Amino acid sequence: MTRVGVWLVGARGSVATTAVVGTAAVRAGLVEQTGLVTGLPEFAELGLPEVADLVFGGHDVVASDPRKRVELLADAGVLPAELGRAVADDVAAAEAEVRDGVEVRDGGGPQRADVERISHDLDDFRSRHGLDTVVVVNVAATEPHREPAPTDASWALLSAALDLPGTPLPASSLYACAALLTGCPFVDFTPSSGARLPALAELAVDRGVAHAGSDGKTGETLVKSVLAAMFVRRALRVRSWSGTNLLGGGDGAALAEPGRAAAKAASKARVLTDVLGHPVDGGVHIHHVADLGQWKTAWDHIGFEGFLGTRMSLQFTWQGCDSALAAPLVLDLARLIAIAPTGGPVPELGFFFKDPVGTGPADLASQFDALVAWARAAAR
Amino acid sequence: MTRVGVWLVGARGSVATTAVVGTAAVRAGLVEQTGLVTGLPEFAELGLPEVADLVFGGHDVVASDPRKRVELLADAGVLPAELGRAVADDVAAAEAEVRDGVEVRDGGGPQRADVERISHDLDDFRSRHGLDTVVVVNVAATEPHREPAPTDASWALLSAALDLPGTPLPASSLYACAALLTGCPFVDFTPSSGARLPALAELAVDRGVAHAGSDGKTGETLVKSVLAAMFVRRALRVRSWSGTNLLGGGDGAALAEPGRAAAKAASKARVLTDVLGHPVDGGVHIHHVADLGQWKTAWDHIGFEGFLGTRMSLQFTWQGCDSALAAPLVLDLARLIAIAPTGGPVPELGFFFKDPVGTGPADLASQFDALVAWARAAAR
Amino acid sequence: MTRVGVWLVGARGSVATTAVVGTAAVRAGLVEQTGLVTGLPEFAELGLPEVADLVFGGHDVVASDPRKRVELLADAGVLPAELGRAVADDVAAAEAEVRDGVEVRDGGGPQRADVERISHDLDDFRSRHGLDTVVVVNVAATEPHREPAPTDASWALLSAALDLPGTPLPASSLYACAALLTGCPFVDFTPSSGARLPALAELAVDRGVAHAGSDGKTGETLVKSVLAAMFVRRALRVRSWSGTNLLGGGDGAALAEPGRAAAKAASKARVLTDVLGHPVDGGVHIHHVADLGQWKTAWDHIGFEGFLGTRMSLQFTWQGCDSALAAPLVLDLARLIAIAPTGGPVPELGFFFKDPVGTGPADLASQFDALVAWARAAAR
């Protein structure tokens, strides 16, 4: 029986907390596996690591009372208050495994020490719990936009840069680096670009460690991926696609900063060109509306053309709770990447992402088929 | 080179007129093949009958000036006015091939004569134009609800009933019967139940004639089929799905009659249970709003549940022109069923229908794959 | 200082429970007066009876644990759980004043006894609490449709009918009758027609008791009343207005019965013709979606015409909690009708209703002005 640890970068955020509560609730038989893709019949006989056996730890840069966090999620309607109380011990246990995250400062010293500390935390977690695998999942807030640096190009250059002071790498690069060096599969659930450097892709292949990402596909983009494919299959020509995302606290606040919003919008836009095969008018816009709290409302307007040029339209409004949508996918990804037979990118996990690594189909139905096929092969 | 005739039951309706105008416009190079599924690359090398070579005829029970019909469609925004003028000769040619439709009256005489007259019209059309195949497509207004009759059960009983006066068969049964007896593939694009009798299915197998249906999937149901599959693949639990359809003139007026609306709503509801695998709260409602003319607005509200029971919702509004959406599918169906290698139901054409004959997948992506595979095999 | 009692018909329903909880919360200073129209500055100096001084009692035909009811409302998101716990004593006090409601049975005996029992309950409540006025507010479930009876026409006939067995009056007639006979102002917050008989209007004038109704304007109709007036003031011609109401439990279940839904839909439709001055295409539809619980989602589609006949549209989606919207209006109505200077209908309370008694403006802005003017005059 494979014992898997899930190491969450951003361990005190809403997604992480919801993942911990949910795992405990599944273990205790208090909830069904709704929202867990790996709970579908297609994955039933594959011998994936059990949800109930997952062990949690992680890094975070802010301290907070875990009971308070769970209460806030309950107040926001993300989970029932009594459920939060029922699994308080599990939440406390996970909190006990949270270590101080790394902070990146312009003009700080060499970052090799940060990477080594992260690696040490991972090794320590693995050995104390006797885990076969520790999957590192980045669920921290989106980082500001970063211009590519020359040292991104190869592991040799990047490794050397870790020993020098100067323009620092973002935290996500350091976590990915430490994970790969320690043999921990790495999953990037955010649109931050720091974990997608060529140097890190090279390292992953070199060390034979699997990695996947980026940017979990939880709401608007999920709907887009199936609707765009519908238009393609019906030979209807999409002319414009305009999306507005109203995001509350947490990620919404981070994305109020234009640079971060641009990273997110770019990630969200990719699915359309990939599925439609041509660019369209319109764009993706992200606005922070603090009052929405944990909730997100997205409105998309699609203008399309039918036979003889007739113009028609489709609109949709998605009202979702991002933490509730993301948390089960984090568990899915941990269960799946833990059994990856080879190192390097796993494009078959593209089903979960807005901006998948590697090449693969862009419409959700094909991605699902690819995922199931991969999981079956990996499980053998 | 296969020469295919398209015989439209309801030949003076909006769908039929749009199909004729559109075919002529494609032939003249005035428009692209937007909305034509068989114009996609997947069907490019299969040697399907060319759109430009299709010849039109049909039956209708009402007379109308074809130029007037085209003008009304242009005023309604279904097609550009100049396009209608450019293909006036083709519209006139199709009109010259329209014959009086059969009228069904309680207490009328035996209906054998009606079937024979339809058969004669089909034979005459085929021979005068030297056609290899004539595909009969029912695009007439939805018929009122009809209770099943004992004679529906077998061709022997139904055939005998055609020689007796008394409770008459609906017109759609007579067209289907005549088509199958004359060796013409039959496509039912409506939710009328008259063409779906066991007796007719038996006849089709017996005579080796292909048939497909029912009820073209052009708008709201199309969107439902992909969104429902999305929820399934993400293990999100749909709790309620409520749909409201505002339909203008034509089919809207016919569906203002509760019996017909019930038939349509039943057909529209099937996709959900098929894809989701369980019934959900809510329902499908159809309302006639004459002022919408050729246009339809559908609003769907979906309540679903995620991880830990969090309730979320998705709404969509579809604003489409049914004729513009249906007409290219009629052409697709004619091109495809014309090459069906065997008689009886063709479930692989389920991609086009709300309520497909036979068994097959219910989500659009799988239906598309099945369609492409079938077409490739049939084309060999 | 006027001491006012509020006697709720349907005292164990969601609206009544929310009104009791809310009053206690206002009294305890736990919440602001959001949603209370009489809390606006326009009503500040009029010396209306204080919310904090309202005393509650009522009738209901079903028994239920008040603590349970409050918990269910908290679970449904109508009110915060801790708020419900904080005012448990007030809820218990109101529960102690709830008496068995009257049940109406075909073939039952004369209903005079029912009226007398209700009157006795009202008198008893008034005297035990030393109240100056007891306002009776009907917030019970909508009654089935009822055909008018000859005895509705005058109080003499109706009064005589109360002494005979046979076709019974609906419960709402009996409550209204008892209230008026006992000198209690009567407010009909429902679309039930039983309290709107000519005989009762005559009685109210005769006894000098004020009454108002019908059918609280809490959501979709509220929005309609302001949007319709907007179109009128801009000379834009509304062509169609189609409304779909998805209602959860409680009233939704009652309205699943077609007769009751028809009563509600008729009440909801009136505002349009009143404000627009002409009938329009489309209609109002009510569907029960149990899964929505205490919540309601309404979608309206408005087709309108501008200069030179250009067709445009407006859609809105209202997602509201009916109890939270209705409860403060019940308090407003009690505070206001308690100071009515004369008996008979109070059309100036039309601001609160879908289908107001008497004559008055139909658009919300004018209704508000009329209400403020009336309250100022009444308060003098």
Place this chain on the structure above:
Amino acid sequence: MTRVGVWLVGARGSVATTAVVGTAAVRAGLVEQTGLVTGLPEFAELGLPEVADLVFGGHDVVASDPRKRVELLADAGVLPAELGRAVADDVAAAEAEVRDGVEVRDGGGPQRADVERISHDLDDFRSRHGLDTVVVVNVAATEPHREPAPTDASWALLSAALDLPGTPLPASSLYACAALLTGCPFVDFTPSSGARLPALAELAVDRGVAHAGSDGKTGETLVKSVLAAMFVRRALRVRSWSGTNLLGGGDGAALAEPGRAAAKAASKARVLTDVLGHPVDGGVHIHHVADLGQWKTAWDHIGFEGFLGTRMSLQFTWQGCDSALAAPLVLDLARLIAIAPTGGPVPELGFFFKDPVGTGPADLASQFDALVAWARAAAR
């Protein structure tokens, strides 16, 4: 009988062309007065200048074939093609009165000459047509954002600046200046700030010429003004209000430039704070979607709070044609300001504007009442 000329700045744009076509269509009895506020019964007996008697001229900086312009509007669905053909002579007559607009260049010479040329064009138009009044209406594209200049402060400073080279005034300032100097009432239908300088307000009062503006309230803001007032009258607390505007060609293209979009968004945002009396979360966003052509789709999401803090929401989608909405208001404004009894700002025309000059009520119902009262007084 007052003869009124309407001088349109931006005379070859869509709004201007639609106004000219519509006036001719009204004159010819081809259309009703839908969309004309001054066509309502409230204005019937006031002896306003007749629509049919309006004479058109104007300035524009681009040349274009008027027949072509009308055809493009017909293709875009703004007006029926046959209507455009029927009034071709009137369109040609208006085109004959269009003069070259002024162009503003950094580093150009003094702008006094521009003002004098505009004044001359206005005088010439007035005298040749024997007009009692010429109303100048700015319907040109929104100008880029402009920082206030010290010379904006008084007419003495501004007048002196007109004789110096250097930082130039925007074109809208020059038109307003020339209009006021020539005694022509000036209406600013755009959000450009150039016509709102203190110096110009001083000039208007000094010369006794009426002026009004700014930024016609045609769509989203119109709906906002009535919905916000509804929330206020019901004591419901608006927490967030987020608006997204998808604009097609013409103004959409101009507003793709961030500076201009900011001016527009500021103008659109004002109504909320004015009506609600407090700022709310969210914002107004404008996006250019060329494919929408003459059409605009706006989606607004409003989060509000009811009794006991219950959170609810309202969304609306407005699909309108800006030219069709704006053109009749231009005619209304010309008819009304032509009878203004005094010079200076006319705040009672605030009914028509997003960002009215002077002080007045902000909700539409009160604005309408104020408008009617003003018109009655002015007409005496």
